[in-house]
Amino acid sequence: MKIICLVKYVPNVEDIKYDYEENVLIRDNVKLILNPDDAAAVAFALKLKDSRPDLELEVLTMGPKSVRPFVEDLLRRDVDQATIISDTAFAGSDTYATAKILAAYLKDKEYDCILTGSKSLDGDTSHIPAQVGEILNLNQMSNLMSIEQDSFTKDRAVFEVESGDKRLKYEILFPAVLSLRKESGYELPYIKYENMSLDVSDKLDIISNKELGLAEDSIGLKGSLTRVANTYNKNFKEKDKTVVKNDDQGIDFVYSFLERKGFV
Amino acid sequence: MFNMEKTLIYLDPENIKNSIELLEVAEQIHAESDFESYGVIINDSAARQELNHFDYIIKVQNEELKNYDPLAVTDIMEEIENKYNFDSIIIPATHFGRMLAPRLAMRLHVGLVADVTEIKKDGDELELVRPAFSGRIMAGIVTEARKPIMLSVRQNVFSYDSPLEKNVKIIDFKPVDYQKGNIKLLESRKNEISYDIRESEILVSGGGGTLKNFEEIKLLADNLNAEVSASRKIIDNGKASRNIQVGQSGKTVSPDLYIALGISGAIEHVAGLKNIENIISVNVNKNAPICSLSDIVVEGDAMEFVKKLSAKIKKNKKQKN
Numbered sequence: 395m396k397i398i399c400l401v402k403y404v405p406n407v408e409d410i411k412y413d414y415e416e417n418v419l420i421r422d423n424v425k426l427i428l429n430p431d432d433a434a435a436v437a438f439a440l441k442l443k444d445s446r447p448d449l450e451l452e453v454l455t456m457g458p459k460s461v462r463p464f465v466e467d468l469l470r471r472d473v474d475q476a477t478i479i480s481d482t483a484f485a486g487s488d489t490y491a492t493a494k495i496l497a498a499y500l501k502d503k504e505y506d507c508i509l510t511g512s513k514s515l516d517g518d519t520s521h522i523p524a525q526v527g528e529i530l531n532l533n534q535m536s537n538l539m540s541i542e543q544d545s546f547t548k549d550r551a552v553f554e555v556e557s558g559d560k561r562l563k564y565e566i567l568f569p570a571v572l573s574l575r576k577e578s579g580y581e582l583p584y585i586k587y588e589n590m591s592l593d594v595s596d597k598l599d600i601i602s603n604k605e606l607g608l609a610e611d612s613i614g615l616k617g618s619l620t621r622v623a624n625t626y627n628k629n630f631k632e633k634d635k636t637v638v639k640n641d642d643q644g645i646d647f648v649y650s651f652l653e654r655k656g657f658v
Numbered sequence: 659m660f661n662m663e664k665t666l667i668y669l670d671p672e673n674i675k676n677s678i679e680l681l682e683v684a685e686q687i688h689a690e691s692d693f694e695s696y697g698v699i700i701n702d703s704a705a706r707q708e709l710n711h712f713d714y715i716i717k718v719q720n721e722e723l724k725n726y727d728p729l730a731v732t733d734i735m736e737e738i739e740n741k742y743n744f745d746s747i748i749i750p751a752t753h754f755g756r757m758l759a760p761r762l763a764m765r766l767h768v769g770l771v772a773d774v775t776e777i778k779k780d781g782d783e784l785e786l787v788r789p790a791f792s793g794r795i796m797a798g799i800v801t802e803a804r805k806p807i808m809l810s811v812r813q814n815v816f817s818y819d820s821p822l823e824k825n826v827k828i829i830d831f832k833p834v835d836y837q838k839g840n841i842k843l844l845e846s847r848k849n850e851i852s853y854d855i856r857e858s859e860i861l862v863s864g865g866g867g868t869l870k871n872f873e874e875i876k877l878l879a880d881n882l883n884a885e886v887s888a889s890r891k892i893i894d895n896g897k898a899s900r901n902i903q904v905g906q907s908g909k910t911v912s913p914d915l916y917i918a919l920g921i922s923g924a925i926e927h928v929a930g931l932k933n934i935e936n937i938i939s940v941n942v943n944k945n946a947p948i949c950s951l952s953d954i955v956v957e958g959d960a961m962e963f964v965k966k967l968s969a970k971i972k973k974n975k976k977q978k979n
Contacts (some may be wrong), residue, residue, distance in 0.1 A: 407792045485825055489760070490769060516791055519772035524728070524760035533839035536757050552844065557753035559849050559901050562726070567840035575782045577900065582716045619769030623785055624798035632950045633937070634838070640940070642960025645966045648938060655936060657860060657882060657915050658971055 395548045396450045397439050398503065399473075400496065400510035400526070401432035403461045407515045412640035428464060429574035431511025437580035438541060440472055440507055445543070450474050452505075456484065456496060459600065469594035470585045481602040484609065489517070493525035493614060500530060505569060506548050510537045512520045512573040520573075527571040534571035535564065539578050663693040663745040666738070666806075667712075670752045671702040671725065673813060677750045681711055682818040683811055686777040687746050687784065699740060700725040709826055711818070718830045726754065732761045737833050739766060742808045750963075751810040759810040769801035771809045788812075793906030793929030814856045814910045815932065851901040853885050860884035861913045863904060865927070866891040867920015867941065867960045872898060875919055878964040881971040887911065889927045906928040906945030919960035923948025 403424045409424040428436075436453060443449045453468050455461060456479040466474045477499070484495055500508070508527075513536075518622040520536060527534030539561070541553040551572065552565045566572070574580065603613065613615060638644035665684040669677040677697075684695055688892060689818040697709060698716040709715050716738060723730055726887045735758070739747065749759040751773045763770035776787035778798060783797040786809055801807060855861060862879040864872050865888070872892055879886045886902060904911050918939040921927060923946055931937075931951070939952040940963045949955040956963055 401742045405791075407794065410791060410794050465782070480792060484843040488769070490764065493764065518790065518792065519760070519770075520756050521760040521763075521770060521772060524757050525764045527728075528732070528761040531729075533841055534761070535728075537753055555753070556900065559851065559854070560672075561847050561849060562843060563845035564726075565844055569786050570840075591812070610664050619767075619802040619804065620771060620799050622797045623800045625790075626787065626798065633953055635949060635952050635955050637949075637955045637957060640956050640963050640966070642966075644958075645963075645970050646957055648956065648967060651936075651938070651954060652882075652915075652971075655915070656893040657936075658974070 395446065395448060396452070396505045397430040397442075398452045398454055398500065398505045398508050399432070399436045399439055400508055401436060401453055401455045401468075402429045402511075402513055402514050402521070402522075403427065403455065403457055404429045408545060417440050426461070426464070428468075428582075429514045429532055431513055431574055433511075433582050434574040434576045434578050434580045435509040435511055435572075435584045436473065438574060438578070440583060441580060442543060442546060443472065451476065454479070454496070454499065456480070456492065462598070462600070465598065466594050467585060468530055469597050470589045470592050471583055473483055473597075475597050475599075477599045477601060479601055480604070481604075483603050483614055484614035486618065487613055488620045489519055489521035490619045491527060491613050491617035493522055493529060494617070495606065495608060496522070497526050497529035498608055499601070500526065507568050508532070508571045509552065510571065510573050512575050514536070523571050523573040530571075533566060534573065535566060536573040538574045541572070541574075541578075663688050663691050664696060664742060665693055665746045665748060666696045666698060666716075666742070666744045668735070668747070668749040668755060668758065669699040669702070669709075670750050670755050671696045671699070671703065671704075672752045672754060673750060674699075674702070674704050674708065678708060678711065679816050679818040680748045680750060680811055681820070682816040683748050683774070683777060683809075684746065685818075686779060687748075687807065689779050690781075693745070696737070697741065697746070700731060700734065710823045712826050713818060713824055714827050714829055716831045718831050718833065720833070721749070723836065724841070724843070726843055727839040727841050728754070728757045729841075730836045731758055732765055733836035734763050734831075734833045737836075738831065739806065746807040746809075748853075749808075749810045751812050751833075755810055759808065763808045765926055766806070766808070768806060768808050769802045771799045771801065773812045774809045775812050775815045789906060789929060792926055794925050812910065814912075818912050837890040849899055851899050851902050855885060855887045855902050855904065856909055857909050858885040858887070858911065858913050860915045860917075861887045861904070861911060862919065862920060863889065863929045864892055864916045864919045864960070865889035865921030869895060869897065869920075871961055874961060875964055877968045878917070878919075882915075882917075884915075884917075889921050889924075917951070918948050919964065921948055922946040923951065932977050 452475040537555045749755045771786040778785040790797045905927040914938045937952045942957040944957040
């Protein structure tokens with residue numbers, strides 16, 4: 395059985411703070427991390443691999459070459475093989491162009507299942523899993539909260555997704571694309587001490603458009619159908635607040651406010 | 659006769675009400691011209707009454723077809739598009755909508771803007787605004803001049819308010835063919851929360867400051883005939899179901915009154931507050947970000963406030979009786 399995990403490295407949005415007075419984002423000291431939903435996908439695959447010695451696990455990512463040390467750390471966690479798609483010609487690609495690039499790599503590969511995250515912290519569009527699925531003519535499901543490990547085979551999987559206020563349990567036949575949520579709780583294992591500085595370069599491929607051979611006008615900014623024209627900071631309307639203490643007087647003040655407004 | 663513009667709205671059975679509200683989005687996109695509105699509904703028996711703001715309803719009723727199968731539904735949507743050639747296709751950003759929209763956009767070779775929260779239209783220039791970086795910033799996106807314009811729209815952000823009832827024409831659409839996606843629904847169950855915080859008039863909301871005894875904030879909610887919601891911190895710590903999460907990664911809410919207990923007001927959270935007239939926040943730190951959005955800031959412990967205010971309301975109720 396072979397699983398390919400599609401992952402992305404993103405700026406850790408949690409580090410981005412907002413200055414409400416100036417209405418600007420503070421982006422200092424923002425680190426790159428493995429997108430949390432994608433980490434859950436790799437974590438599930440590694441967990442499955444523990445009980446399935448025949449499982450072959452590849453990680454695929456697209457981004458600058460600077461993600462290499464992060465990808466190497468996945469290889470040190472027992473991922474069998476990793477591929478980084480990296481080319482300055484891909485810079486500026488929107489989701490439409492990005493899906494085409496990823497699919498160009500995947501179309502000649504053999505696999506039973508593609509596992510990935512439901513959404514990324516930075517763009518948060520959730521387009522890539524569905525669009526890669528569309529190009530490869532594979533079905534795709536998002537928002538996976540759990541996968542039944544025992545019934546996961548070369549042919550099928552049974553899993554639960556969150557949909558509005560419902561939990562839905564599905565069975566899907568492979569090949570297919572399944573997108574997990576970090577709330578599924580699958581967590582990456584630590585790197586074993588003896589593997590901390592293991593040389594994994596023989597398991598890592600870095601490929602560019604030379605190998606993929608996509609037409610120049612189908613990638614990067616030229617191949618994109620959407621572009622960011624403007625960014626806006628959120629302007630929050632400040633109110634004339636009244637600050638009170640949590641004492642009888644304060645509670646009375648709150649109560650009369652509620653009474654005046656008809657809430658009590 | 660000139661060619662009237664046409665819009666198609668995907669009516670998701672998961673949230674029919676909000677899907678219909680997307681007519682407001684259509685009106686803003688086609689602001690300069692008359693347009694015809696089409697709604698498409700697959701294997702659902704929504705009442706005609708609800709749908710009478712549309713010019714046309716395309717009904718697809720087919721027992722074999724699974725309306726949860728993205729591959730099958732994409733095929734049908736493509737067939738409908740090929741027949742009618744819409745100027746815009748608008749899809750609610752529900753669980754299913756967020757899988758359908760990107761597939762369909764790729765199939766039709768058009769750009770897609772996800773999770774739109776605002777439409778900016780200036781003459782022919784159309785900019786679709788959406789949150790990025792988990793709601794920390796808004797990005798205005800423009801798409802290549804291909805048709806149809808495609809977007810998914812964040813739920814509960816737009817509301818459609820028109821008294822105009824139309825003589826809706828029902829189109830019984832029989833798809834010629836579609837792929838079956840080899841997926842089977844085995845089980846569906848409701849999450850334990852029975853209310854929808856997007857519909858609430860009063861929300862008593864707990865954050866990190868109520869982590870130790872979150873369930874106790876219900877006391878205040880009960881006394882105010884309100885419902886309980888929470889910030890992401892509570893959800894991530896497993897104290898409550900995601901259904902009641904307010905914020906960018908949760909739901910957008912617009913109650914008349916929002917009481918924020920021990921919520922600092924990280925932008926993730928504030929992004930989920932829309933047009934709220936009255937906000938009371940209780941926080942040990944009176945300079946927490948949420949305080950500048952509040953009418954009243956109570957400086958102190960959230961749980962103490964819950965108990966004191968609940969007692970006060972109870973006492974006054976008795977006196978009134």
